[in-house]
Amino acid sequence: xxxxxFCSSSCWMxxxxxxxxxxxxxxxxxxVGINYGQIGNNLPSPDExxxxxxxxxxxxxxxYDADPRVLRAFAxxxxxxxxxxGNEYMAKMQDPKQAxxxxxxxxxxxxxxxKITCIFVGNEILTFNDxxxxxxxxxxxQSVHTALVNLGLDKQISVTTTHSLAILETSxxxxxxxxxxxxxxxLTPILNFHAKTGSPFLINAYPYFAYKANPKxxxxxxxxxxxxxxxxxxxxxxxxxxxxxAQIDAVYSALASLGYGKLPVxxxxxxxxxxxxxxxxxxxxxxxxxxxxxxxxxxxxxxKKGTPMxxxxxxxxxxxxxxxxxxxxxxxxxxxxxxxxxxxxxxYSLGLSGxxxxxxTSSSSSSSSSPTGSTTITNPSSDPPPLPTxxxxxxxxxxxxxxxxxxxxxxxFLLPWALKLFLIFIEx
Ligand SMILES: *[C@@H]1O[C@H](CO)[C@@H](O)[C@H](O)[C@H]1NC(C)=O
Ligand SMILES: *[C@@H]1O[C@H](CO)[C@@H](O)[C@H](O)[C@H]1NC(C)=O
Numbered sequence: 001x002x003x004x005x006f007c008s009s010s011c012w013m014x015x016x017x018x019x020x021x022x023x024x025x026x027x028x029x030x031x032v033g034i035n036y037g038q039i040g041n042n043l044p045s046p047d048e049x050x051x052x053x054x055x056x057x058x059x060x061x062x063x064y065d066a067d068p069r070v071l072r073a074f075a076x077x078x079x080x081x082x083x084x085x086g087n088e089y090m091a092k093m094q095d096p097k098q099a100x101x102x103x104x105x106x107x108x109x110x111x112x113x114x115k116i117t118c119i120f121v122g123n124e125i126l127t128f129n130d131x132x133x134x135x136x137x138x139x140x141x142q143s144v145h146t147a148l149v150n151l152g153l154d155k156q157i158s159v160t161t162t163h164s165l166a167i168l169e170t171s172x173x174x175x176x177x178x179x180x181x182x183x184x185x186x187l188t189p190i191l192n193f194h195a196k197t198g199s200p201f202l203i204n205a206y207p208y209f210a211y212k213a214n215p216k217x218x219x220x221x222x223x224x225x226x227x228x229x230x231x232x233x234x235x236x237x238x239x240x241x242x243x244x245x246a247q248i249d250a251v252y253s254a255l256a257s258l259g260y261g262k263l264p265v266x267x268x269x270x271x272x273x274x275x276x277x278x279x280x281x282x283x284x285x286x287x288x289x290x291x292x293x294x295x296x297x298x299x300x301x302x303x304k305k306g307t308p309m310x311x312x313x314x315x316x317x318x319x320x321x322x323x324x325x326x327x328x329x330x331x332x333x334x335x336x337x338x339x340x341x342x343x344x345x346x347x348y349s350l351g352l353s354g355x356x357x358x359x360x361t362s363s364s365s366s367s368s369s370s371p372t373g374s375t376t377i378t379n380p381s382s383d384p385p386p387l388p389t390x391x392x393x394x395x396x397x398x399x400x401x402x403x404x405x406x407x408x409x410x411x412x413f414l415l416p417w418a419l420k421l422f423l424i425f426i427e428x
Pocket of ligand 2: 127128129180182
């Protein structure tokens with residue numbers, strides 16, 4: 001069980017990240033990001049999403065593309081954007097001219113009114129095991145960065161890519177985290193790129209997959225940030241009371257083993273579905289509320305600055321996702337990761353502190369689609385009380401989960417997505 005196969009993650013272009021839930025009524029602003037995915041035919045227009053993001057104090061949003069309607073809608077809102085170049089762009093973006101042309105038409109027009117601060121080139125490419133995609137990744141990242149340099153935008157916009165946790169071969173204990181050995185040769189130059197350009201290493205991490213794969217052995221409290229006894233890493237003696245932090249630290253260890261322990265690790269996706277198929281254990285509104293609510297509280301209250309291994313690194317986490325997206329393929333859970341329903345009402349209560357919710361939930365009642373919901377936060381109940389989780393079982397789950405489903409996603413939906421984008425452009 002020390003073989004850890006971390007779960008891979010999800011959704012392709014689906015997400016948005018709002019980062020920064022403000023707890024209404026409190027001065028507290030959390031650096032929570034939100035993935036703003038749009039694989040649905042019933043989602044509100046980007047203009048309607050602005051107040052939703054504002055209502056929860058969102059300061060960071062992650063888009064899977066560079067949807068011009070979204071970028072325009074968020075002009076002068078102060079919300080920071082991480083935008084994406086899909087996997088289908090890898091070959092094309094190797095050409096610096098094409099990269100520059102893309103930035104000129106998809107990024108530059110929205111600056112500086114829309115705060116685009118990061119471009120992620122490719123999503124979970126390394127776990128597709130597709131040599132041509134993998135070979136094109138770093139060249140594409142480099143071209144995009146070079147284009148930004150040429151346009152004088154590299155200081156304000158960083159370039160990175162997102163990875164599935166399945167790039168790890170060992171995840172337990174966190175101190176023994178290691179990348180899949182067959183990936184180290186392509187990862188090393190990418191890590192060098194991050195170090196040189198100052199961009200973060202992004203991971204999509206879903207403790208949910210670990211739980212789903214081994215519901216009998218994985219402690220639900222450990223994955224849901226509920227009080228539990230936690231586990232102690234036998235080598236580092238560090239105590240972990242939640243799986244997400246253990247996963248993050250396993251990534252830090254893997255990076256350190258290749259000599260890049262100082263790269264900042266950000267969580268580009270994490271979340272929990274509120275609904276799933278019969279064989280998808282744990283996908284309930286109650287668990288989703290605990291996972292996302294506790295996570296947001298944890299970040300908001302900043303009680304823990306970072307993870308046990310990197311206590312001084314800010315947690316930089318993007319929740320997946322803003323909306324339930326009805327057109328995502330795959331198991332039922334895939335269409336139910338949203339904090340909000342398409343009409344803007346909360347998919348479930350996040351259980352955040354009453355006052356905030358009250359403050360900014362009012363608009364959610366508007367029957368139109370002005371999504372609102374406040375996400376507030378109370379005290380993170382992260383102090384560990386009891387409930388046995390033997391490290392072995394707890395960890396097995398951490399590492400064993402793998403959602404191969406996600407890996408196959410793109411193919412199935414690139415086309416519809418391309419069509420949709422095309423339509424959007426026409427519309428403009
Ligand atoms: C609540 O939301 C409204 C509308 O989005 C906003 O104007 C107001 O400032 C928010 N209140 C707080 C306390 O954040
Ligand atoms: C990719 O390769 C790894 C290592 O050989 C393997 O464990 C994994 O299952 C493969 N994934 C896919 C999607 O083929």
